[in-house]
Structures are given as structure tokens and as C-alpha cells.
Amino acid sequence: MNRKEITDKLYNIARPYVQQKEALEDFSMDTDLLRDLKINSANLIDIVLDVEDEFGVSIENAEMELMINVRSVVELLENKLDAK
């Protein structure tokens, strides 16, 4: 899976939880999940579960704390998928 495919999947997973829908137009590697997309921190839990299901990986609590912007999530997933 290449970076674009991972990013597209992440976009679709995050979309229902985005409260600042306009910010989706500028969805990029530097987009901050909480600050830019205004995702409620409780919904980060849902995104983690959806990501686990979509990519067949398991995300630990410590890794979750690193999920700040799109880049951090995509890189985390790249590493996990490489290790599979």
C-alpha cells in the first residue's frame, strides 16, 4: 500500500468525526487532527478502532498519543504495514 492509498483511507475514516468540514479541503500531511479538523478527542478512539479494522493492525495506547497530524498517523501505519 503506498502513501497515497493510506492517506485516502485515513481521510475516509476521519471524515465522519470532522467537525470543521471545510478543513477537509486542505487535507494534507500537515493537517492537525484536533486543531485543524476539530475532531473531538473522544472520537480519536473511534478513529483508532476504524484504522485497526481497515489496515489489520493493532495500535497501542502509547502509539495513539503520537497520532497528532496526518503525517504521524500515515508514518505509524507505514511502519506497521512494513513490519507485517
Place this chain on the structure above:
Amino acid sequence: MTNKQRVVVTGMGVVAPNGVGLQEFTQALRQNKSGLGFDSELKKFGFSCQVSGRPPISNEDLWSVIPESHRAAFNSTGIAYGLMAGLEAWRNAGLQVDPPTRDPDSGIVFGTGVSSVSKTREVAYTIDEGKVRRLRSNTVPQTMSSGVAAYLSARLHLGNWVSSNSSACATGTESILLAARRIQSGQAKRMLAGACSDAGPYIWGPFDALRVLNRHHNDRADEASRPLASDASGFIPGAGAGALVLESLDTAKARGARIYGEILGGAVNCGGQINGGTMTAPNPQAVQECIIGAVKDAGVIPSEIELINGHLTATAMDALEVQNWARALEYDRNTFPVIHSLKSLIGHTIAAAGAIETVASLIGLQNQFVFGNANADILHPDVLEWVDKSQIPLKSLSFPHQTVIKANFGFGDVNACIVIRKNTSDEQKRNHG
């Protein structure tokens, strides 16, 4: 103490087995349409009673009322019914859903008997499988008793008292009284009141086990709910929600709101599970005290009451209830007013019953008709001791009336009763001081 504020109803919403939304529900009442049907899921699980009243809406359509961020793994019919009815009531009152600012003068008392039983079941299985971390963020609001109030306040941004009451089958009526008291006392200007109840085997099963559901009409769903009938032998379980927007008369008038009726007063009490009262049976003296208390609080006399919208679930308790009404309000066979039970058409919607039934009464007051008691062709002889047959309409009838009394009684020997009157006008102004 300053004079009590008068409390009026300015908006209504409903999700009932015989109609979703005010328009469909009104039509169903006019036509005396049954919302009961054979329930294949109850059959699959081996229920004795295989008839139920489910609001005619698919879960898929129902979930669309839930905010997108909460929709995944949503599994709470009661909350969704409550949200749907509550938002309808709010809009029906001419008020804005998703307003830009918080309103500190408006609140919510929206009750339920249990949080989602289906969701709670799912949660238990997930934890048992060692997967607690797989529970989504919407698990807590679906399993907390105040979930329905929380989902409503997410859409209405109300800043006054926001809570969910719970008192078994008296919940709906109690919610209206609690909300009315908040306005009467001047602590709020406007309240959304109501109640909801889940559909499905997991909420209805314990009642089937108690043998209090009717198991004799599985092949004749329309005839299965038989309040007041000689052969009434159990209730039919139902689900749904009813909602009312209550406002102080001054607030309603100031914004030119349509007024459906006035909550004149009411009472709640408990039979204490003594002197005939048990977990499941009412203490007759306490029921009568509750009715008398409601009438006194409302400032009416028994002869002013033209219609009783009873609890009347279609069990052996129906005759006792009729006797309690008669004794409390000192009616005999010549003076007992018209009495009916919506449960003949939609079954017993448990915690939601009082809310849906009060919406039905307000629709009747507004349109000056009374829905009929389906299936009461042959009345129970103990009922006829207290009421003349002519006072129990079998079909929907045109019926000029101004004042209705409504009661519901619940497990735990709890009682709730309210008195409502059509519209308000200055000559009806009464001293509530």
C-alpha cells in the same frame, strides 16, 4: 411565595407504533388504527407473546437522526425514537434545532426506564471476549440512563436543567410533571419533556417471563391488546417516544406561539408496596390519593373532567384501576366520564407510555375527538359496575371536551397523574397562588 407560572404545551412530537410523526399519528388516532403486528423475532426467541408494537421505521432510517460522529455501532432504538420525537416537538413549537447559542432558560426532562438494553448486551459480550478496548466512544452515552437527554441537548444547546427521570411505566407522565414544576416555580421558561422506550426482545423478555404479556392472540395481532375487555389477559409490549415542549404562558404569548393546551397540575406518589401494593401491583389507596392530589393541584372539580386517559394495560388490574378512578373522584355509574386507553392501539410502550398517551390526549383536545378502545366490545363485568357502557367508545368519535385527566402507574408501586385543558384564554384564568 409568588404566583405560580401557568404552563402551556406549544410543541409535540411522537414516534408511535401506529404512526411516526404528529401527522401520521393524528391520522392513526382518527382512524383508530392499530400499530400492532406479529413479531417474528419474538417467535424466534420462543416468547409466549409474539405480538408487539414497533414504530414503523427501519433501524437504518432511525439511525439517520443520530449525529454522524455517533452513528457507527449505534444500537439504541429508544434513544433514536426520543431524539426523533424531541426534535419534532422542538420544531413543531417553532423553535430552532442546532441554534447558534446556548439557551440558559430552557431545559430537558426526558425519561426512560432503562438505557439501551441491546447496547448493554453488546458491551457485556465485548468485555467478556477480552476486548474492552474495542468499545467505541458512543458506548457511554448509549448505556447511561440520561443518554437520550444528552443526545437531545447536543442538538438543542439548552442550558437549564437537563436530566432523565426514571420511574418505570410512570416515567412519561412524571417527566411532564417535573418539567411543568420547573416552569411553574420560575426556574425555567421552557422545557422539553418526554420519554422513550426501546424495541425488541431484550427489553420485553423479562415481561414475557413474568407471564404478564398476552399470549392468546398471536395469530390476531389487531385484537391482541384488550384493555377493559372481559377476556383481557395481559399487555402487548410496544416501543416509541413522545415529546412535549412546555413553556410558561407568558413566554409562549410573548413569542406568539401556538398553544395546544395547559398543564393545569398533577401529582406523583408511591404506594409504598404495602396495603395491597407490591413490586407489580398498586396500593389502591395511594393511587386514589395521587388522583385526588392531581385534581386538587390542578384546581378543578371532578365534574369538570370529561375524559380519563387511563393506564389500563389490559391485565386483571384494569377493573381495579377503574374502581380507583371512581372512588377517588366520587363517580358512580351515572357520573363516570368517558374513559379510554391508547394501549388498545399501540400496546404498552413501557416508560414512553405516559408521554405518547399525553400527546394523544392533546391531539384529541385540539381536534375535539376521542380515539376508541379497540377490542373492548365485551366489557369486563367489574368495569361495568363503575362505568356505563356508553362511556367507553369503541371507535374514534367526535367529542367536544376541554379537560382530560391522565395517569400512569409503574413497577415499584409508583403513580403519576396530570390534568390538562384545551388552550388557554383569559376567562379560564385561575388563581394558582
